[in-house]
Amino acid sequence: MKKTLLLGLTALLFAACTRPAGSSSSPLTSPSESTKETADSSSTSSNSTSSSSSSSSSESTPAPDPDEYFLIYSIEMKGRYGDSNLIKYGDYEILIDGGTRTDAPTVQSALSRYVEDGVLDMLVVSHPDADHIDGLEKQSTFASIDSIGMIVENGDTRGNGDFESLMDRLYPETIPMIVTELVDKPIQVDEDFSITFLNQSNYTSSSASKNNRSIGMLIEYKNTKAFFGGDMESSACNSIMANYPNLTSEDDYVIFKILHHGSNGTNSNTFLNYLKLDFAFVTTGMRLNSSNLPNYSTHPYLEAMKRVGVKTKDTYWSGINGELTIKCDGYSASATGQGRKTDYQYKHNDQILTANRDEEKDVTFFESKYYQMAIEYNNAPNYAGITID
Ligand SMILES: [Ca+2]
Numbered sequence: 001m002k003k004t005l006l007l008g009l010t011a012l013l014f015a016a017c018t019r020p021a022g023s024s025s026s027p028l029t030s031p032s033e034s035t036k037e038t039a040d041s042s043s044t045s046s047n048s049t050s051s052s053s054s055s056s057s058s059e060s061t062p063a064p065d066p067d068e069y070f071l072i073y074s075i076e077m078k079g080r081y082g083d084s085n086l087i088k089y090g091d092y093e094i095l096i097d098g099g100t101r102t103d104a105p106t107v108q109s110a111l112s113r114y115v116e117d118g119v120l121d122m123l124v125v126s127h128p129d130a131d132h133i134d135g136l137e138k139q140s141t142f143a144s145i146d147s148i149g150m151i152v153e154n155g156d157t158r159g160n161g162d163f164e165s166l167m168d169r170l171y172p173e174t175i176p177m178i179v180t181e182l183v184d185k186p187i188q189v190d191e192d193f194s195i196t197f198l199n200q201s202n203y204t205s206s207s208a209s210k211n212n213r214s215i216g217m218l219i220e221y222k223n224t225k226a227f228f229g230g231d232m233e234s235s236a237c238n239s240i241m242a243n244y245p246n247l248t249s250e251d252d253y254v255i256f257k258i259l260h261h262g263s264n265g266t267n268s269n270t271f272l273n274y275l276k277l278d279f280a281f282v283t284t285g286m287r288l289n290s291s292n293l294p295n296y297s298t299h300p301y302l303e304a305m306k307r308v309g310v311k312t313k314d315t316y317w318s319g320i321n322g323e324l325t326i327k328c329d330g331y332s333a334s335a336t337g338q339g340r341k342t343d344y345q346y347k348h349n350d351q352i353l354t355a356n357r358d359e360e361k362d363v364t365f366f367e368s369k370y371y372q373m374a375i376e377y378n379n380a381p382n383y384a385g386i387t388i389d
Helices: 006-017 036-043 101-114 130-136 161-170 234-243 269-275 302-311 369-377
Strands: 070-074 085-089 092-096 122-124 151-153 193-198 216-221 224-228 253-257 279-282 315-317 324-328 333-337 345-348 351-354
Touching: 070 279, 085 101, 092 101, 101 130, 130 161, 234 269, 253 269, 253 324, 269 302, 279 302, 279 324, 302 315, 315 324, 345 369
Parallel strands: 092 122, 122 151, 224 253, 253 279, 279 315
Antiparallel strands: 070 085, 070 324, 085 092, 193 216, 216 224, 324 333, 345 351
16 A cells, blocks of 8 residues: 555545544544553453464464553444444544434444543544434434544435534534545554445446445454455445555454445455455344244344455454454454343254353354354355354
């Protein structure tokens, strides 16, 4: 990526799109300061989930510094589908999407706990579908946020009027930017951490589906590249692959937010091969069937998750774990959950059982009873190498 432009351009961007309000939006203190508490609280339960995720680091890379990392919070969604993720690097936070209206209190809670300086440095709306933007249309969501450094939208006017008027009322000093103004101009938060908005042809296509106009972002930190693409479907994925033939390499540690809540119509083998992923997670509300059992024909679709599992068993879902904290030191990542807020049931030996929330706080998707049931009844591959006892 073009890291040469950066520091000066970033300063210009921030100066151009914001008028500072109250507290400063300037990045960064040391990430070790404000994230220490989370790191300490998560270190006691990372056990087996973190052990297998460092395989792709090359032998020549330096030993990771335990005080240097960034975090991704995959927020537990309760609404239909729903997508909201908060990224935190020191005092620099990026919120990507805000879930459904039902999810607004949960997103508000995450913002109040993790944006300790009251400055949300970047807010990205991947695309204005209800399950991504409605949670951002309630004033209460932003109760703890004094200012927003930067707002980025994809320019789609279908369904974002309420969001724009709320932002204009709450944060009139922050002028929303359209992603086409930002593509390929990395925002360098410090020498290690950068955000690049990726170019794809659908941003300017009025005939493209809303999903296919989703914003593509690459977050880079040391040896890690984390890809976020909202609800991108094949047209958008094809455009990304054409525009960035070498977006990642085998030497990178690649984190992937599974596209479109784990839709089966996207997350193709071609795209997964292209990304060379090492770690994956999906954000979507759990939609059980009428018997309170897993529904493998909705998000996240079993077939899509099976494709991801071929690439990495380090795959997580906040629907299983509850609010998920993904900690990445630049060379590998680990995940821990807070425990989900609702129950689901699963079938084993034709008995209906309730999955244990505490036991599933830190498990991978493939270790969960949700997936283990599919091994028994849907011939799903046993990626985790365990069986229901
Ligand atoms: Ca901040």
